[in-house]
């Protein structure tokens with residue numbers, strides 16, 4: 073858990089959790105998501121990281137937590153979305169290719185690293201060329217720089 077149980081149910085942070093935030097171990101988004109999960113998901117659950125970009129919130133979590141966070145028919149995700157005022161997507165933490173496919177909603181043919189900048193080039197079949205992909209969003213979620221080519 074990113075927050076202690078007291079802070080999960082409070083509007084302020086204890087000195088311990090405050091220190092974690094000051095040291096960059098948790099972000100403001102982590103705090104908001106932790107509290108929203110506490111309010112909406114009735115069982116203990118956790119997430120790996122959460123990223124905000126424009127009006128979207130992406131929660132990366134382990135496979136076992138994804139179902140819980142999403143809830144029956146997407147019930148929990150809708151509540152989290154309402155609480156935080158953002159569109160929420162839940163992405164399972166897995167290999168790079170699988171995660172990119174989940175985010176983009178299209179199969180990835182391959183990923184090549186382009187030197188010298190080490191930008192990661194995602195190759196996608198040209199049938200999917202209309203997909204909307206924001207490299208900034210990908211970078212925030214994955215921690216690497218990407219561009220997309222269709223072939």
Ligand SMILES: [Zn+2]
Pocket residue numbers: 075076077078079080085086087088089090
């Ligand atoms: Zn605390």
